Amino acid sequence: MSKEDPKTNSGYERTLTNAHIQLIALGGTIGTGLFLGVGNSIHQAGPSVILIYIIVGIFLYFLMRALGELVLSDLHKHTYIEFIEKYLGKNIGFITGYLYWISWISLGMAEMTALGIYFQYWFPHLPTWVPGLITIVILLFINLLSARLFGNLEFSFAIIKIVTIIAFVFLIAYLLVTGGKTSFGPVGFGNLAKNGGFFATGANGFLGGFQMVIFSFVGVELIGLTAAEAQNPKVTIRKAINELPLRIILFYVMAILAILLVIPWNKIATTSSPFVQALGATGIRNAGSIINFVVISAAVSSTNSFLYSAGRLIFSVTYDGKGKWNETFGHLHRQLPQNGLILSACLMGLAPLVIILIGNQAFNFISSTSTSMFLIIWCLMILTHLSYRKQTPANKLTDFQMPQYPWLDYLTLAFFGLMIILLLSLPANRMAMISAILIFIILWAVSKIWHQERAI
Template structure:
């Protein structure tokens, strides 16, 4: 454990990390965000998930190469500092905190929306507040308890998605649950074809698709609190490709085969709608419970990641020193409270603009996430250049096609950001992002200037 991670405990086991890595791959972006992506691309969203997943795999391999070599709670914030400079480390750390706050806000909103399935007359902000209180309380517990909660949260949603895919295939191929009448795959090309809005629909949906992959990078931040980080991180990251293929691409194929894409609305989860359409209300209720669990799981893991970044920033003197304190049980409690104070704004947002709040969070969170991924790739490029040929050969975990894939992936991220700015509904995310990054740069250099003047 790094000296900068002192106070944390290695309370996470391999089974925690394996399920957490699965859990990070299944969140609110799949269950709720997929509805908006489907409306933009139609069945072509399957292609968008495959393209996005392909490049997400290389982002994770780039991060894994550095994380296995240097496991630290600061993760990509620390790597940016090491290879791109202190200004980059500061910016990445605070940006990731900002992006996880936005992610958690969207997850709180998602839970509130899902609860309307059972309690349509209860105000949305009530459920947002209840979710906020419960999940912050969990993050104040010992990291081992956090791992157990996340383990079971992830177990539920992984099992449910697996069940949905298997039962969906039974409906599609054998007509099980539909009177023996096979549904088939016709819905994938009926209603305007596989690409009803052309390739432009696929490209425009990529921002929501990539946003749904956000949070996977959190796995690298468990390195300081997991036993045998080299073996555990390798296993978790190596499985990213198969998780994406099964849980995203597979789920979309089944969903869009069973349920015509033109009938998927903008409210509620399309997974719940699918079972309701088939006349299985009990299953719809179960799936609604699962998607709530998925949002809680994603909230839980994102809070964990943001708090560890804050803890690392405080240890570096780039956040209030009080945030560097950990309890005797290894919990950075002050960092949790600081995170919670900002996160409470989501409850207010659900009270003021409940209808628009989810898309606002998605667009703002996407740009912040892309910035984190961009800095991961740039850090990995510099990391490789700092090594001799012999040192590269001795790396315990190597990124495949490292000579060109980081550059191609960076170009793809840049293209999606252009699409984000091009679309009127998501342009707010780019505007907020530009202001936020300018503010971070101003704060960093103002802080540096004051420090230099004090030392003179």
């Protein structure tokens, strides 16, 4: 697919520019997992959460290199699911496609739940389901207009998040150098050594911190889903993936370190954003409200991205299929998967029901379930890359190849497998991981029935 091609073979219009892709890639790594979920991670692991972010970030970079090679090997494909169908079989592709779609739906529900928590900073008596429901209606309207409008919106949200985190890190660095104090005491590295030291919660706490950290990175592969609507994907996708390590260090590690320099790890609350707590502690007037506005914009941004992804995934798994379901969701209106977007938004809109049933634990349960499903999907993606390399002659490989193939593939696959075992062993995450496995099994049974009926 050349730079001049205005559409993909399925009818997508290539309207996303280099700036769009770069900012979507950057903004996609900064969401509720960082702004809200990091409080839970710090509570679990103490200061060692910094090391967890580095470890997970490294393996997610390996995953993205593998996925980048797949995407650039065939720019006519809409999503990763088509690669899975080609190299692992249609049955696995069917299962993964719907599991992936359900995962994006659950992520959108998690963001909607987080929005309710954020708005309670200003409106303590506002029902937590109201902000999310209003948001999903507005975002659906925007996504139904054009992909470029989505890109422009994400561009704006990403700039807000990036500028805020950079400003936050520089502010805490200034307080550190000048000997500044907050309501928690002096800003300094001493907070990393107090209250039990770097590994304050021991091995169990360190391992328990992985779930929410992984959730923080969920959605990082969104940049691959934009390839079908990118004006010059061979350049932009490659650049976005290669810059991932820098984004991880700057926007995760430095930001969390800044929080811990201000607030002792054991005094960070899990019911509100640690960024709001840290800035509020500096005594800067209205700082808490400013950062709360930013974390709200981050949640809206993530919800927007997840709706975008979910709509395109349901289109991808039903594209060119037969039957009423496939005909309804497997074609485009004005180069957009409108029916898929509407269905996905309606399902995300069920988040209030989860909040009513589960209460304050809704965010933790939904985020844990999302993490569990993505771990399964990431394993299948690595297996797809391994199969692609085995089936593709050396002279037909793209020049953007997975480094140290196949050993880094095996190492990454082993890491994701260990994370699945870890979540099954942790009581707080066990039910969510079991739920993800059950969903996979149900989809497998449905796919068997589906393909048997079509064979008759």
